[in-house]
Every structure is written in C-alpha cells, then in structure tokens.
Amino acid sequence: MDFKVDAELEDMRKNIRHFIDHTVDPLGDQIEREDHIPEHIMKLSKEIGLFGLSIPEEYGGLGIGMVGKCVMYEEIGRTHNGYTTVIGCHTGIGSVGIVEMGTEAQKQKYLPRMATGELTGAFALTEPSAGSNATALKTVAVKKGDKYIINGSKHYITNAPIADVFTVMAITDQAKGAKGITSFIVEKGTKGLIIGKTEEKMGLRGSHSSEVFFEDCEVPVENVLGVEGQGYVNALKILGNGRAGLAARNLGSCQKLLELSLKYAHERVQFGKPIVEQQIIQHYLAEMALDIESLRSMTYRVAWMVDEGMNVIKEAAMIKLLGSEIYNRIADKAVQIHGGLGYIKEYPIERYYRDARITKIYEGTSEIQKNIIASQLMKQYAASHSVNA
Structure with missing residues (x-):
C-alpha cells in the first residue's frame, strides 16, 4: 500500500x-x-x-x-x-x-x-419509522405506465433545502422486504415533491436538513437508479463508499483541534508556567496525537481498498465507527485543555464539540457499525470453517 x-x-x-x-x-x-x-x-x-x-x-x-x-x-x-x-x-x-x-x-x-455545483445533491433514505432499520421504509413507489408514483415522507435529509437532485429510496414491492426497495433520481421542481420545515439542530449550523414529502410525485421510469429491487443494496453501497470520506473529514477536524490545543497549552500560564509543562496536559496531547495517527492510517488504507475495488463492508464500518469515536474523544479533550474558554462561544472549541456528536449518529449510528462488523466477522468465520470442514 x-x-x-x-x-x-x-x-x-x-x-x-x-x-x-x-x-x-x-x-x-x-x-x-x-x-x-x-x-x-x-x-x-x-x-x-x-x-x-x-x-x-x-x-x-x-x-x-x-x-x-x-x-x-x-x-x-x-x-x-x-x-x-x-x-x-x-x-x-x-x-x-x-x-x-x-x-x-x-x-x-x-x-x-x-x-x-450548478446542481446540488442530496440522499433521501431516513424516515420517521426507518432510521437504523433502513428496511422499514413506508415511502411507496407504484409503477403506472411510463412513470412511478411516489408517496411518503423522509426526514433529517441533509442539503434538502438547497438540493436540486435527490437520490430517493422507496418500496416498489412490499412483499419482498429489503429486496423490494428501489432507488430513484428525483429532481427539484417535480410535481408532488415538497420540502418541509428545516430542523433546528444542536450543531452543523449553515448545513440545513429538512423533511421531504412525496404526494403523488411522478417520476419517469428512466429515473430509476440501477435495477428495480436493488435500492437497499444501492443504499448500502452509497453509504459504504462515503464512510472513508467521512472519516477523512473527521480526521481534518481532529488535526485542527490538536493544533488549537497545542497553541493554547503553550500560551496559557497557570501556577507560574505554561500548562503544556503539566504532565496531564502532555498526556492529553499525546493521546490526541495517537488517536489521529491511528485514524489517518486506517482511513487511507480503506480508501486504498476502495480504489482497488476490494470489498470494504467491514472496513468501511470500522472506519466510520473509529472516526466518529475518535473525533468525539479529541473534542472532549480539547474542551478540557481549554478549560472555561473551551465552553464559551467566542472560541471554536465548543462548536467542534457540538458538531462532533452527530458523527456517531448520521450515515449509520455507531451501534449499527458494530452490528455490521460483527456480522461480517461471523460470515468470514462461517466461510473459513466451511472450507476447512
């Protein structure tokens, strides 16, 4: 590599x-x-x-x-x-x-x-009854001639208020469960596509998420993305592909927090000397650096695997989990190093602390990533023991 x-x-x-x-x-x-x-x-x-x-x-x-x-x-x-x-x-x-x-x-x-950037993209999967359980969709698409009629709703859809193109998951055959989900491309301005209220969030200000409603929304058959019935598989591929990228974004935030913490630790004087000379602060900084290098190594390994066309279901889940957990740990240490200054809005540390929290939830919660990792381990174990039997 x-x-x-x-x-x-x-x-x-x-x-x-x-x-x-x-x-x-x-x-x-x-x-x-x-x-x-x-x-x-x-x-x-x-x-x-x-x-x-x-x-x-x-x-x-x-x-x-x-x-x-x-x-x-x-x-x-x-x-x-x-x-x-x-x-x-x-x-x-x-x-x-x-x-x-x-x-x-x-x-x-x-x-x-x-x-x-003439067109902005969004991904519409999550529903009030289908978050971590992505197969429990209620949004339905019924084929009528050369169109599909979509009815249902989505929420927490990032970029929805500014999006021009939505990748939408909907049920086309309820009897087939996950194999009855199909993905569609739906354009802004399509009749029956309604953007709902913008959610007030803990963090990520400037990035807006909202509800999306489909009321007899007519989508031409040529806007089916991939093969009918492969929408759930498509969703997993889309989410899996993006997890190395999300980890890299978390990595950048972690690096910035370490830089800010190093600077502050050299400038802040307590008990007659810069706090960077206190062993506990040095330990915090060392732990942050160790986490960052661990995240960096695994992020680029998974990215390399993606470029090589390798199966990264397990590794993508690992890097999503690792990236979000490390970001939250480092944000917490950065607040502690900065003390009271890390808790007020005049300095960016508290903002990173709030923003970090969503990374353990969106694009697959930390708990779901653990489920994926365990499932892949069990499959690998079963396959290896079947071969050796």
Whole structure:
C-alpha cells in the first residue's frame, strides 16, 4: 500500500489548505451566528472544483479516486463543520449513487452540472419509522405506465433545502422486504415533491436538513437508479463508499483541534508556567496525537481498498465507527485543555464539540457499525470453517 500522493494532487492539497485556512475558516463565527454559508464562499468552492471531487473527469469532475478525495476531505475538515457537511453530502451520498449505478444517459444529464455545483445533491433514505432499520421504509413507489408514483415522507435529509437532485429510496414491492426497495433520481421542481420545515439542530449550523414529502410525485421510469429491487443494496453501497470520506473529514477536524490545543497549552500560564509543562496536559496531547495517527492510517488504507475495488463492508464500518469515536474523544479533550474558554462561544472549541456528536449518529449510528462488523466477522468465520470442514 502506497499512500504517497503525486505532485499534482499535492499541489491541489496545498491550494485547498490555503483556501480553507485563509478564506473559509475566518468566517466560521459568522457562519455560526447567521446559520448561513456566505454565497461567495460557495461560489469559490465550486470554481476550485470542490463540488466535483467524486465525479470522473469525463463528466467534468476531478476524477481523483478515493485516496485523492480523502486528501481533500482531510483539508476541508479543518474548518466549520457546517460548510464541510454541505460539500461532503453533495460529493458523497448525494452524487456517488449516480456515479456508481447511473446509466450513461443519467450520468450525462446530471454529473457535469453536479461537478460544477450548478446542481446540488442530496440522499433521501431516513424516515420517521426507518432510521437504523433502513428496511422499514413506508415511502411507496407504484409503477403506472411510463412513470412511478411516489408517496411518503423522509426526514433529517441533509442539503434538502438547497438540493436540486435527490437520490430517493422507496418500496416498489412490499412483499419482498429489503429486496423490494428501489432507488430513484428525483429532481427539484417535480410535481408532488415538497420540502418541509428545516430542523433546528444542536450543531452543523449553515448545513440545513429538512423533511421531504412525496404526494403523488411522478417520476419517469428512466429515473430509476440501477435495477428495480436493488435500492437497499444501492443504499448500502452509497453509504459504504462515503464512510472513508467521512472519516477523512473527521480526521481534518481532529488535526485542527490538536493544533488549537497545542497553541493554547503553550500560551496559557497557570501556577507560574505554561500548562503544556503539566504532565496531564502532555498526556492529553499525546493521546490526541495517537488517536489521529491511528485514524489517518486506517482511513487511507480503506480508501486504498476502495480504489482497488476490494470489498470494504467491514472496513468501511470500522472506519466510520473509529472516526466518529475518535473525533468525539479529541473534542472532549480539547474542551478540557481549554478549560472555561473551551465552553464559551467566542472560541471554536465548543462548536467542534457540538458538531462532533452527530458523527456517531448520521450515515449509520455507531451501534449499527458494530452490528455490521460483527456480522461480517461471523460470515468470514462461517466461510473459513466451511472450507476447512
């Protein structure tokens, strides 16, 4: 495994780092206050190619593979997580389905405009009765001639208020359970597609999630994504593909928290000396660094496996679990190192602390990741013992 990036990708990384540190990050407090990402930031993000991270070159994207995406995600993760989530949702679960499962006609229609950011993507799976149990969908799609009529609702849909293209999961055959779920591409403005109220969240300000309703929503048959009945499999692939990217974004946030903590520990004086000279603070910093390097190593290993076309169901779940747990641990230590300053809104530490919490819930809870890992271990055990029998 060689995770060394080429000169072109390294130049891109440096440019993104400069953009994030000098253009986006100084506006973190403003984004937090206004719950809005300034339009000029989004415009610049599109111009430098951030909306095309997941899209192949032939459709106008960067075509840099999962390792390359993780390099960019790590840099993006260094700033306000609301901004990070808007970009990450679009380039991850919002567009990967079309890239991986779309027909050539679908790719030609949507991907070039998604690469430039003209169209923003969202992923609509979660429902009031179907969160961790993603097979318990109530949204139904009934085929009538050359159309499907979709009825139902979704909630907690990231990017929904700004999305132009939704990847939607719905039941097409209730008798088949998970094998009766189909995925669809639904465009903004489609009759019967209604965007509901925007949720007030603990964190991720500037990134908006909302309910989505389908009331006799007519979707043409050519907007079926993949094969009818393969929607649940598609959802697992889309979520699995994005987990290395999410871990890389968490990694960037962890690195930023370590840098802020190191700086503060050298500047803050207690008992006549900088607190960095206190052994307990040194231990906190050492533990943070150890967690970061562990996360970095596994993130890029899983990304490499994705690029090699390997099965990463277990490893993707591991990296999602590890990334969210480490981010929360590091955010907690950063608050402790900063003391009272880490608890007030004048400094970004408390914001990272709040933002970190959702990573243990969205795109598959930590508990579900453990279930996936255990299930894969049992399958591997059964397969190896069957061969040896």
